[in-house]
Amino acid sequence: MKKILELALGLITSVGGFLEIGSVTTAMQAGASFGYQLLWAILLGTVCLVFLVEMSGRLSAVSKHTIVDATRERFGFPFFFFVAVAMTIVSFLVLVAELGGIGLSLQVLTGIGFPWWAVFVSVAVWLLMWKGSFSLIENGASLLGLVTLSFVVAAVKMHPDWGSVAHGLLPTLASDNKAKYGFVAVSILGASISPYLMYFYSSGTIEDKWDESYIPMNRIIAGVGMSFGGILSMAVLVAAVLALQPRGIDVQKFEQAALLMTPALPKWGFVLFAFAMLFACLGAALEISLSIAYFFAQGFGWSWSEDLSPSKDARFCFVYTLIILLAAIPLVFGVDPIKVTTMSMALTAATLPLPIVPFLFLMNDPIYLGEHRNGWFSNSVVTIIILISFVLAIISIPLQIVGG
Amino acid sequence: MMELNAELLMGRKVRDADGKNVGRIEEFDVERTDNACLIKAYLIGTSALVDRLSAWSLIRPIRRSLLGRGMSIYRVPWDQMDLADPEHPRLKIRGSELRHAK
Amino acid sequence: MKLVRDVLDKKLCDREGCPMGRVSGLVMHVGEHSQPRVTHIQIGGTTLWMRIHPALAKLADTLSGVWGPKRKAPIRIPWSRVESVGRDIKLDVDAKETGAIDWEVWLAKHIIERIPGAGSEEEKKK
Amino acid sequence: MQLKALLAIPVLFLWACKQPTPAEQLDSALSWLATAGMAGDAWLRHTTPDRYTRETLELSRKTLEQIRGDLLKAPPSKVDAASLDGALTRSRRRIAQMAKLVEAKDSPAFATQLDSLRSDEKIVKQLDDSANAGQ
Numbered sequence: 001m002k003k004i005l006e007l008a009l010g011l012i013t014s015v016g017g018f019l020e021i022g023s024v025t026t027a028m029q030a031g032a033s034f035g036y037q038l039l040w041a042i043l044l045g046t047v048c049l050v051f052l053v054e055m056s057g058r059l060s061a062v063s064k065h066t067i068v069d070a071t072r073e074r075f076g077f078p079f080f081f082f083v084a085v086a087m088t089i090v091s092f093l094v095l096v097a098e099l100g101g102i103g104l105s106l107q108v109l110t111g112i113g114f115p116w117w118a119v120f121v122s123v124a125v126w127l128l129m130w131k132g133s134f135s136l137i138e139n140g141a142s143l144l145g146l147v148t149l150s151f152v153v154a155a156v157k158m159h160p161d162w163g164s165v166a167h168g169l170l171p172t173l174a175s176d177n178k179a180k181y182g183f184v185a186v187s188i189l190g191a192s193i194s195p196y197l198m199y200f201y202s203s204g205t206i207e208d209k210w211d212e213s214y215i216p217m218n219r220i221i222a223g224v225g226m227s228f229g230g231i232l233s234m235a236v237l238v239a240a241v242l243a244l245q246p247r248g249i250d251v252q253k254f255e256q257a258a259l260l261m262t263p264a265l266p267k268w269g270f271v272l273f274a275f276a277m278l279f280a281c282l283g284a285a286l287e288i289s290l291s292i293a294y295f296f297a298q299g300f301g302w303s304w305s306e307d308l309s310p311s312k313d314a315r316f317c318f319v320y321t322l323i324i325l326l327a328a329i330p331l332v333f334g335v336d337p338i339k340v341t342t343m344s345m346a347l348t349a350a351t352l353p354l355p356i357v358p359f360l361f362l363m364n365d366p367i368y369l370g371e372h373r374n375g376w377f378s379n380s381v382v383t384i385i386i387l388i389s390f391v392l393a394i395i396s397i398p399l400q401i402v403g404g
Numbered sequence: 405m406m407e408l409n410a411e412l413l414m415g416r417k418v419r420d421a422d423g424k425n426v427g428r429i430e431e432f433d434v435e436r437t438d439n440a441c442l443i444k445a446y447l448i449g450t451s452a453l454v455d456r457l458s459a460w461s462l463i464r465p466i467r468r469s470l471l472g473r474g475m476s477i478y479r480v481p482w483d484q485m486d487l488a489d490p491e492h493p494r495l496k497i498r499g500s501e502l503r504h505a506k
Numbered sequence: 507m508k509l510v511r512d513v514l515d516k517k518l519c520d521r522e523g524c525p526m527g528r529v530s531g532l533v534m535h536v537g538e539h540s541q542p543r544v545t546h547i548q549i550g551g552t553t554l555w556m557r558i559h560p561a562l563a564k565l566a567d568t569l570s571g572v573w574g575p576k577r578k579a580p581i582r583i584p585w586s587r588v589e590s591v592g593r594d595i596k597l598d599v600d601a602k603e604t605g606a607i608d609w610e611v612w613l614a615k616h617i618i619e620r621i622p623g624a625g626s627e628e629e630k631k632k
Numbered sequence: 633m634q635l636k637a638l639l640a641i642p643v644l645f646l647w648a649c650k651q652p653t654p655a656e657q658l659d660s661a662l663s664w665l666a667t668a669g670m671a672g673d674a675w676l677r678h679t680t681p682d683r684y685t686r687e688t689l690e691l692s693r694k695t696l697e698q699i700r701g702d703l704l705k706a707p708p709s710k711v712d713a714a715s716l717d718g719a720l721t722r723s724r725r726r727i728a729q730m731a732k733l734v735e736a737k738d739s740p741a742f743a744t745q746l747d748s749l750r751s752d753e754k755i756v757k758q759l760d761d762s763a764n765a766g767q
Contacts, residue, residue, distance in 0.1 A: 064593060072528065073515045074457055078558050080515075111683025131623055247666040248757075250659065255688040256667045262674040270680045301517045301528035302610065309625025314614035317624075364462035367511075373461060410532040410544065411514055411557055432509035434544065439586035441544035443509070443534065456510045487536045 003217060006208075010221040011228075013138055014053075016145030018229025019236070020284030021101035022094065022191035022345050024277065025338060027233050028251045028260065030184045031240025033177075036160075036168030039234055041185045043169050045192025046230030048385045051378065052356070054222035055363050056198045060205035061214050063368035067202045067355075068298040070362045080299050083358075086351045087295060091196050093344035095288045095327045099125065100337020101281030104254040105274045118331035125285050126324045130317070134207040134306035137290065141283035148232055148280050150272040154264035155235040158242040165238060179403030186396045187342065189388070190349035192233070196291040198355065203294040207305060215372065239264065254338055293320040349396040352389035360386060408490050418448055418480075419492065420499035426478060429493065431456045433479070443482050451477030478502045507591065509544065517594040518549065518583075518606070526606035529595065530554040533582065547588070547595075549581040549606050575608040654708035658760050661699045661720060665753040668692040668727050672746040675734060682734050689731040696724050711763045716756065723752040 030038035060066050065073070072080040102121045103114030128137065174181035210218070243263045244251065251257050261269030290306060297304035297316040310317040331337065360382045363374040374382065410432060418426050430452035433445040447455065454463050455477070480502065486494045495502070507513075509532065518526045531548035551570060555562040570576075581604055589596040601607045618624050652660070668689055675685040700720040707713040726749045733742040 069517065074511075076510075076515055076557070077530070077554055081558060107687075108684050109681070111681065111687060130621070247670055248659075248662045249666045249670065250663040252660070252663070253691065255671075255684075255691055256663075258684070258688075259667070259670045259674060259680075262670070262677075262679050266677050266679050270674065270684075301525055303525045310618050310621070311614050311624045314610050314618040317618055318613050321621075361457055361459050361462060365458045366461055367458050379462070406536050407545075408534050408536055409548075409553075409556075410509060410534050411530075411553075414510060414514075431511065434507050434509045434513075436507060436588075436591070441509075441585050441588075443542040443544065447508075455508065458511055482542055487542075 007217050007220060009139055010217065011225045012146065013142040014221055014225025015228045015232070016142030016148070016279075017138075017283045017287065018226070019145070019148045019151075019232050019276075019280040020191075021097050021277070021281050021337065021341050022194070022348075023188075023233045024236050024280065025251065025257065025341050026184060026187040026191045026345060027236040028240040028244070028257055030188060031237040032244040032249055032251050033184065034174065034181055035241050035245060036164045036238070037172060037174065038181070038185055038188060039165065039168035039237060040171040041188040042192060042230055042233045042237065044171075044388075045189045046226060046233070048189075048193050048388065049197070049230075050222055050226045051381050052193065052198055052359065052385065053201050053226055054219055055359060055374070055378070055382070056202040057205050057210070057218035057222060058215060058372060059362060059368065060202045061210040061218060062212055062370065062372045064206065065368060066206055066294070066298050067199060067359075067362070068295050070365075070368060071358045072299050074361060074365070075358060083354045084295060084299060086354050087195060087199075088292060090344060090347050090351055091288055091292050091295075092323065092327060093340055093347060094194075094196065095285060095292070095323065096330050096335070097337050097341040097344055098281045098285040098288060099324075099327050100331050100335075100340060101254075101277055102285065103331060104337055105278035105281065108255065108258045109271070109274045109278075113334075114337070115332050115334045118328045122324045122328035122331075125282070125289065126321060128286060129289060129306070129320055129324075130310060132306070134204070137286050137306065138204060141279070141286055144279040145283045147272065147276045150261065150265070150268075150276055151232055151235040151239060154261040154269065154272075155238040155242070157264045158239065160238045160242060177403075179399060181403070182395065183346070183399040183403035186349045186392055186399055187345040189392055190345040190347075190352070190396070192230070193352060193356075193385075193389075194348060195352070195355040196288050199291045199295055200287045203291070203298070207307065212372070236260075252338065253336075289320045289324050292323050293317070343400075346396045346400045349392040351393065353386065353393050356382075356386055356389045406487070406490075408487065413487075413490065413493070416491070416493055418446075418485075418495060420495040420502075421497055422499070424499050426495065426499050426502065427452075445482060446480045446485055448478040448480060477504060479504070512591055513547075513595065516591070518547070519594050519596050520599050520601035520604075521589075521597070522601070524601045524607070526597075526601040526604065531556070531580075544585055546582040546584055547597075549583070549604075551580060553580045575612040581605050654703060654706050655763070657699050657702055658708055658711075658716075658756075658763070661696060661703075662753070662756055662760060664692045664695045664699070665723055665749070665756060668723075668730070669746065669749060669753060672730060672742065672749070676739060676743060676746070682737070686731050686734050689727050689734070693724055693727040693731070696720060696727070700724065708763055711759050716759050719752045719755040719759070723749055723756075726752065 027042065030041070056067055059070065063070065071083065099118065099121050100114060103117040106112070106117045106121070107114045239260055240251070243260055249256055258270060258273055261273045265272060293316050294304060296319050297313070302315045303313045304316040305313060330340070360379070362368060363378065363382065366373060413429055416429050418429055420426050427449040429446050429448055431447040432443050433447060435442045435444050454460060480495060484496045486496050514529050514532060516529050518529060520526055527549045529547050530550055531553035532544050533546040533548060534542055534544045536542040552563045552567050555566045583597060583599060583604060587598045589598045602611070671680065671685055671688040674680045700717065704717060707716070726745050730742055730745050730749070733745065
């Protein structure tokens, strides 16, 4: 009975916590510029994420080590440090984007510009982490995040052409504007396969004290939960195809994005969009700041847990306090969060091999996983994901220059 | 008596008595006694690295299908290694006298 | 047992189970004719940066003199204090006395506990 | 090696902030005209707050102004620069007018302006189409 409840909660968490500013803006840009054509990128990204998340959970449940613990132990300090530098830069940019997303949502709701909100937002996020417990952050934020389900309602209400939707799930090449098409595809993959999510999930497995008996549950949460999350992303894309593409609107600013649901849900569309973005970005901001703190604490062997009082894990709390305050600075100066998002998605894609390659080794380690090691199928999948990540890493920066 | 840092020794190139390159030190085979940790042997070569990463179950099938032969792994007992110059570890024996560990 | 795979970079816990960093370095004694042995575990700071580049170690050394708890020599724990080598390495020491959690204590005292709601020791006593 | 590659990233990003081509500018102008139209529609249906509508119209106006300036300096080939400039100037004024009408909560007048904005948008669209057809 307890497990069923945990399962339900886990599913809600992965659905409610799936969308963030990166996945929403990239999906909207894709829909507004290329119709249903780029649905396959979301599908591919989601499938990769499902496997990676399942493995993160399995590794931690069986070995009681998080990915970061295991990476440091197996690959040594120099490699860990290199990954840490890259992940910190990327995660910091994503955090700026998410805090900015909260600010922008408040801006369209109240009319007060997001730079004015920046300090308030970052203090509020910090306060939630300072006082809140892990389950409050994980479940509370995701429950609110369920507002994002309204994207599905909006998409369905506009009666998409299901044939074209199905056709879009198959990869095709763009007929014109190839550079931009490629860039948006890479950004979508960068937004879907987010390393911070794997670090967060793996740490959550330890925070929630999972063991081997949770392996089936982990599989369902990763598989079903993340798939539903992917459907949310697809719904955003579909809604953008129907609401923005015919009008010729290309999403460059949040003000344009805010109109997404007004044709489908005349009465509530605008407010729902603002709240959906507010909660989605809030959840993501919490997860990212925690992930960065987890990353350092685990990598250097400090004590860490969101459930401890701050004086018991001072270094852990210091890391997230510092990073949240720093992230507010560019926003106060009015740096456009949408631009930061686009840049951070490309950077995520460019650094993707760093967090993913160690996976192949860790998931085959008999000392950590014993009989729960990857089989040939999972190994083939990881190998394919690694290949994809290298392709993304190589093409993302040139594409940013040509098509971004 | 000389004090060394094992983690810095790791990855150093080793030459044999004739000055020929044998590979890098990747791992240390140790034995725990009651209150000491004795180094039995130095493991040298690519396979030692695989050993260190605990990646045999991943690498073995690939190696079998691609290479069809073993990669070098040398096990140098402690008394055959000369660490007088830690920057340039040397074997006291010839490369041809080395024993493969696996 | 393998030194790099099973010991280096493993998490260290004191006798109360308090995390005290990871194994940053391993000091070994090499004699002309005696069997070499690992004598100490080193923790943190300079030892760690040394593994990437000596210049970084020097930089870390300089910086630590400017800010934070002052400490000169790297922390060394004799191997005889190693209780067990498993998932983590358990040591028969008190984390606070070794100096391994100096930074933790320093940050808690100077920054974290000055922020309201940190749940400091004094609050607990009340 | 990898470290150098990492250092190259910020440099590349700076390089990435390149100037858009005139054709892209024209697309962008259309996108912002449509944004103003869509925001106007939503406001007429009482679904968006006044402040947001005003800010969005203002943002559209500013962006269009900037695009118009850029297009004057480097007009897209095979486009009647005079009529493009005319349409952009007119719509920019209309959007400014609309923002004022939001403040006055004058829906009927707003609707008239919105209709005229739509016809200006059509002109720009036709110019864009003819430019694309000519290529």
